[in-house]
Amino acid sequence: MQLGKILDSDPSRTVLLVLGAAVWSDGPSPALRRRCRAASDAYHAGVASHVIASGGLGRHPPTEAKAIRDLLCDDGVPAAAIDIEDRSTTTLENIVFSLPILHRVGARRVILVTDLTHGPRALMTARAFGLSASLRSPPLKGARKRTLAYQVGRELLALPAYALRLRRLGRD
16 A cells, blocks of 8 residues: 555545635636645545635735635535635644634644645644644646746745744744
């Protein structure tokens, strides 16, 4: 049996947590669309029985969580399988504000759905709050090189800053 099969063996206790990305004036950003496609594919593959759409209001409505829910529903994920966390504006808040939902649905394991560049910081944060977490990242195919370079640079600064922040919170 492959490791992936062992990790995904109980989808009824596994939740996909889709972390928000920008909503632009003309709709969801390409990053948000990629994350939703990865979550939808995982849901339809039977990896998880529930999805949390996480993200608050950015520069343009709707909230990232609502945009995630709409994209997932358009892709055939039942609305009843989706919970919304629509207050968060940071990775830390994505995790913290999703904890009550994870508890309510009886999650034993969470799969964070976010870009590969953002994954290490998201995983570190989730694990600092005691979550059994893994990562599912969409392919970066089609992403602009300039955008990827920006994301890598941002994460190189944000990762140590989050490590310090979590330590101060007593979560390291």
